Amino acid sequence: MEPLSFIHSSDWQIGMRLKSRLDERQRVRYADARIAVIDAIGRLAAEQKASFVLVAGDVYEHPHIAADELAPSLEAMGRIGVPVYLLPGNHDPLNHHGIWTSAAFADHRPDNVTVLDGTPIDREDCQIISAPWRAKNPGTDPVAAALADLAPIDKPRILVGHGMLDSIDPDSHSLDSVHLAPLLEAVKADLLNYVALGDRHIAAGEDEIGDDTGRIWYSGTPETTSWREKTRGTALSVHLTDRAQVTTHTVGRWLHLELERELTGAEDVTALDERLGSQDSKSTTIARVKLSGGLGAEQDARLSSILHKHANSYAALLRPEKYDKLVLIPGDEGHFGLSGFAAEALDELRESSDPAARDAIRLLYRLSERN
Numbered sequence: 001m002e003p004l005s006f007i008h009s010s011d012w013q014i015g016m017r018l019k020s021r022l023d024e025r026q027r028v029r030y031a032d033a034r035i036a037v038i039d040a041i042g043r044l045a046a047e048q049k050a051s052f053v054l055v056a057g058d059v060y061e062h063p064h065i066a067a068d069e070l071a072p073s074l075e076a077m078g079r080i081g082v083p084v085y086l087l088p089g090n091h092d093p094l095n096h097h098g099i100w101t102s103a104a105f106a107d108h109r110p111d112n113v114t115v116l117d118g119t120p121i122d123r124e125d126c127q128i129i130s131a132p133w134r135a136k137n138p139g140t141d142p143v144a145a146a147l148a149d150l151a152p153i154d155k156p157r158i159l160v161g162h163g164m165l166d167s168i169d170p171d172s173h174s175l176d177s178v179h180l181a182p183l184l185e186a187v188k189a190d191l192l193n194y195v196a197l198g199d200r201h202i203a204a205g206e207d208e209i210g211d212d213t214g215r216i217w218y219s220g221t222p223e224t225t226s227w228r229e230k231t232r233g234t235a236l237s238v239h240l241t242d243r244a245q246v247t248t249h250t251v252g253r254w255l256h257l258e259l260e261r262e263l264t265g266a267e268d269v270t271a272l273d274e275r276l277g278s279q280d281s282k283s284t285t286i287a288r289v290k291l292s293g294g295l296g297a298e299q300d301a302r303l304s305s306i307l308h309k310h311a312n313s314y315a316a317l318l319r320p321e322k323y324d325k326l327v328l329i330p331g332d333e334g335h336f337g338l339s340g341f342a343a344e345a346l347d348e349l350r351e352s353s354d355p356a357a358r359d360a361i362r363l364l365y366r367l368s369e370r371n
């Protein structure tokens with residue numbers, strides 16, 4: 001087999017906003033990043049001397065996309081110096097009412113971009129077969145049809161598919177699961193040389209999915225979408241010879257950071273302050289703190305002040321109530337340097353069982369810091 005190099009990516013989900021986590025300004029920055037990362041993938045393709053780029057499904061977040069996102073995304077794909085093959089996925093299925101058949105897509109599609117509609121692509125260096133989603137819920141293994149009637153050929157064959165393998169799907173009996181066994185059978189029979197999958201937003205292959213051939217891979221999303229993804233976004237470079245050499249590359253800039261901390265006193269609060277302060281690239285980090293333990297009123301108020309301070313540096317710094325197990329420990333901790341009416345008010349708040357009293361104590365602490 002002649003050596004063949006290409007880039008495997010997926011789940012670009014252009015148009016995603018993360019509305020539950022980001023304010024309007026940050027949503028715009030995040031959406032722009034999901035288009036800008038296409039240029040990073042193009043640079044990776046050039047560095048790796050890739051012959052083409054495969055995008056294994058969910059190129060767009062919705063079946064319909066605003067023109068001010070569709071046009072820039074296609075222009076970015078056009079800047080990639082090699083062919084780009086796009087597979088419709090469950091977010092953007094191939095039908096008569098979606099992006100792929102729209103006049104806007106046809107108007108802006110650059111010459112190097114091809115939509116994988118299930119028709120085999122016969123290149124000089126390989127054959128690309130595909131399994132596009134044609135509906136949001138196909139009700140069957142979305143890759144199975146592409147495996148039917150495969151015969152040996154005299155060049156590498158790559159399958160591009162989308163969906164969760166039954167070997168790693170929590171709902172492994174889902175009608176939409178991709179079955180691993182027939183994929184392995186086709187690979188071991190030399191009917192497939194590589195399987196490029198999308199849908200899982202974390203890069204995975206081999207032991208992680210139960211593949212002993214090293215030829216079936218998920219690329220991960222190029223820009224992080226949830227706290228399940230512990231790193232910045234990725235893409236894969238694939239070099240096919242008599243084996244598949246697959247390398248994971250960081251291409252994204254955004255990060256979901258989750259910090260779980262038990263706080264029992266001033267030292268723990270200080271440590272959290274230092275950890276938040278030491279994070280790199282805060283402006284593209286969406287952080288979530290999950291707190292437990294117990295603090296007195298002064299340290300609890302200090303904690304609130306610290307989180308408020310760091311929130312200005314992060315894309316988002318969230319303290320969701322459902323994950324917050326930190327309790328307020330009653331006690332006499334002084335008056336934060338306050339006196340007179342403010343000190344008397346603090347004493348009354350400490351004795352109150354009203355949940356709003358805790359927020360009021362935090363406010364008094366912030367006021368004492370300013371003074």
